[in-house]
Amino acid sequence: MYTLSKNQQIIFDIIDKSPEPMKAYSILFNVQKKGIKAPLQVYRALDKLVEIGKIHKIESRNAFIACQNSSCQVSKATAFSICESCEKVTEINNSSLSKYLSNFKDKAGMKYSKYNLEFFGLCKKCTTK
Amino acid sequence: MYTLSKNQQIIFDIIDKSPEPMKAYSILFNVQKKGIKAPLQVYRALDKLVEIGKIHKIESRNAFIACQNSSCQVSKATAFSICESCEKVTEINNSSLSKYLSNFKDKAGMKYSKYNLEFFGLCKKCTTK
């Protein structure tokens, strides 16, 4: 099991505690009291955390959330639901979905090693508003 | 059928002719001879073209490609394959996949109105290299 470095741990902790995806500069702002001063320090930690699967990037939002799936070592098969009203993001952990997508082959015969899926809609709360 | 405005048409044409996804500032550079001078002119056209489904944004690349699916009026269900070596991007048009994803419901009972899926791997050419 990979041991996080100081900066990686600081940045993982703040993302992990956040109820919503965090953007890089919001992370930076929040960790300045811990001595992390420059964007690059944040981005380097983010890159590593994504690489080892501790966090995921929500591409459509340029934001990061902690992985909700304890067994997820590497970010190879990710799916999220995103509420377009309140921006709540949830990681989807559905074995039928992941099986279907991991086995998917297109006509061109391309073999995929990774996918990322983002669903958009209204969450329950926002639907009833 | 929606009629494109002058700027929208110029920007659609250049994306449509491109064999690969185009980034906003690359588009800007290429249309400056046509009188489009500012980023905002490009982004406004891009926004509209995405909205009406003439182009799609490849979120992981911040780049845009013309829709390959003539019947696609709105970008509600998009899937792409992306070669991580040569960066070739292909729109996937597979009815089994789109049916599966359009009918997908998560545990939280959230009903989705849209999705975007990006597969990553090596295309045939790059596999044999």
Add this chain to the structure above:
DNA sequence: AATTTAAATGTTATAATATAACACTATGTA
């Protein structure tokens, strides 16, 4: 323990992506 190597850090500067705000113009339609 000393050496060496890889990974991480700190820092400044800058590149790349995207939007705010405001004035104006074209187009459709009541």
Add this chain to the structure above:
DNA sequence: TACATAGTGTTATATTATAACATTTAAATT
């Protein structure tokens, strides 16, 4: 005509992300 809607042009600025280089820490090897 008058009104509403969509599109344009422009300047300035916000946001997201990386390049380059020097230094430090941690880990692996001798």
